[in-house]
Amino acid sequence: xxxxxxxxxxxxxxxxxxxxxxxxxxxxxxxxxxxxxxxxxxxxxxxxxxxxxxxxxxxxxxxxxxxxxxxxxxxxxxxxxxxxxxxxxxxxxxxxxxxxxxxxxxxxxxxxxxxxxxxxxxxxxxxxxxxxxxxxxxxxxxxxxxxxxxxxxxxxxxxxxxxxxxxxxxxxxxxxxxxxxxxxxxxxxxxxxxxxxxxxxxxxxxxxxxxxxxxxxxxxxxxxxxxxxxxxxxxxxxxxxxxxxxxxxxxxxxxxxx
Numbered sequence: 001x002x003x004x005x006x007x008x009x010x011x012x013x014x015x016x017x018x019x020x021x022x023x024x025x026x027x028x029x030x031x032x033x034x035x036x037x038x039x040x041x042x043x044x045x046x047x048x049x050x051x052x053x054x055x056x057x058x059x060x061x062x063x064x065x066x067x068x069x070x071x072x073x074x075x076x077x078x079x080x081x082x083x084x085x086x087x088x089x090x091x092x093x094x095x096x097x098x099x100x101x102x103x104x105x106x107x108x109x110x111x112x113x114x115x116x117x118x119x120x121x122x123x124x125x126x127x128x129x130x131x132x133x134x135x136x137x138x139x140x141x142x143x144x145x146x147x148x149x150x151x152x153x154x155x156x157x158x159x160x161x162x163x164x165x166x167x168x169x170x171x172x173x174x175x176x177x178x179x180x181x182x183x184x185x186x187x188x189x190x191x192x193x194x195x196x197x198x199x200x201x202x203x204x205x206x207x208x209x210x211x212x213x214x215x216x217x218x219x220x221x222x223x224x225x226x227x228x229x230x231x232x233x234x235x236x237x238x239x240x241x242x243x244x245x246x247x248x249x250x251x252x253x254x255x256x257x258x
Contacts, residue, residue, distance in 0.1 A: 003053055004255060005060035006247030007044055007070055008082065009033055012103025012130060013214065014040050017244035018053050019252065023089065027051055028241050037069035045072060059255040061247040077250050079243060084109050084116050086246030087210055090236050096208040099200055099225070099233070100242065101215040103130040106196055110203040120199050129192075130214055132164050136188040139171050140181060147185045148218040154186030167191065193221060197228035204229060211235045212242035 003026055008015040010033060018027040029047060033040050041062075045055060055072040062070040063082040070076070087098040087109070094114040100107040106129055109119040122129070130144070137147040157179060161167045167188075174184050200209070209231055215221050216239035226233040238245070 002255060003058045004248045004251035005048065005053060005055060005058050006082070006086075006244040006249070006251060007041070007060065007062040007073065008079075008241070008243035008247060009037050009040055009062065009069065010103055010243075011105075014044060015241050015244040016044050016048065017238075017241045017248050018048070018051075018058075019245065019248040021252075023249070023252075025238060025241070025245070027053065028238060028244070030240065041070040041072075044070075059251040061251040061254065063243055063247045074251065074254050077247055080107065080109060080116060080119050080121075082243045082246030082250065083107060083212065084111050084246065085249050086242035086244070087111070087212055087239075088114065089245055089249060090212075090238055090242060091208060091210050091234065093208050096210055097200065097204045098242070099196060099209065099211050100213040101130060101192075101196060101211070101221075102213050103134075105129060106199065108196075108200050108203050110205070118203055120202060122199060132167070133188065133192060133215070135164055135168060136171055139168055140175075140184060140188075142181075142185070145218065148189055148215075148220045150182045151185040151189040152220050154180065154182035154184070157183040157187040159187045159191045189221060189224065193224045193228055197225060200225075200229060204231075206231075209233050210239070212239045214240050216240055 004019045006017045014033050015030045020026045060073045062073040063077050063079050098109040106122040110117045133144045137144045159170050216235040222233050
């Protein structure tokens with residue numbers, strides 16, 4: 001059976017998805033990108049071959065920051081296209097707003113009738129991204145996912161700065177005055193959610209709203225984002241692989257064209 005490989009080398013993590021001819025995910029895995037996208041691509045190749053998916057036998061497409069560093073790919077595709085296609089596939093919808101919170105950027109994509117109508121990409125500032133969350137979690141001595149859970153128990157505190165450096169200073173000041181850790185965690189997550197929601201409101205026009213990227217695994221962020229947008233925000237277990245799934249779908253198109 002033919003399989004199609006999608007590789008998404010992001011700034012923080014590299015995601016790989018293998019789809020069968022029916023569009024089902026046969027294999028998926030994630031790993032740190034590290035400092036070298038070339039080395040990451042080679043490690044992905046070894047893992048694929050070890051699982052029985054030699055890139056010489058299966059069509060492969062890449063996307064992400066390191067997409068040009070994958071020498072065995074048939075084609076490099078833009079991340080907006082891949083994320084839109086992956087989200088449509090995973091959520092079984094051709095009309096939706098995709099919110100992808102990545103390590104270094106946030107993408108909001110509006111899809112209508114299976115086509116990207118518009119998108120917003122925050123790639124100039126880490127506010128509202130996974131990197132912002134990681135920096136603040138480190139300051140609190142927590143893992144990012146633990147901080148998201150702790151935020152459920154907090155409230156009553158806010159962070160005013162959107163700059164990561166100044167926001168970290170605010171967090172340090174809150175620690176210094178003895179503010180409870182759960183309240184600081186709440187302020188950090190609330191800052192991210194409000195930043196992302198303000199961007200999403202510019203494109204969200206009703207209908208399905210889905211959350212992809214690594215933070216889609218945080219139920220608290222999904223629920224908090226839904227409260228800000230006043231709608232249900234959906235997420236699926238494989239949501240963090242949306243970009244890789246979209247790349248694999250593009251690989252399927254290439255293979256069928258010969």
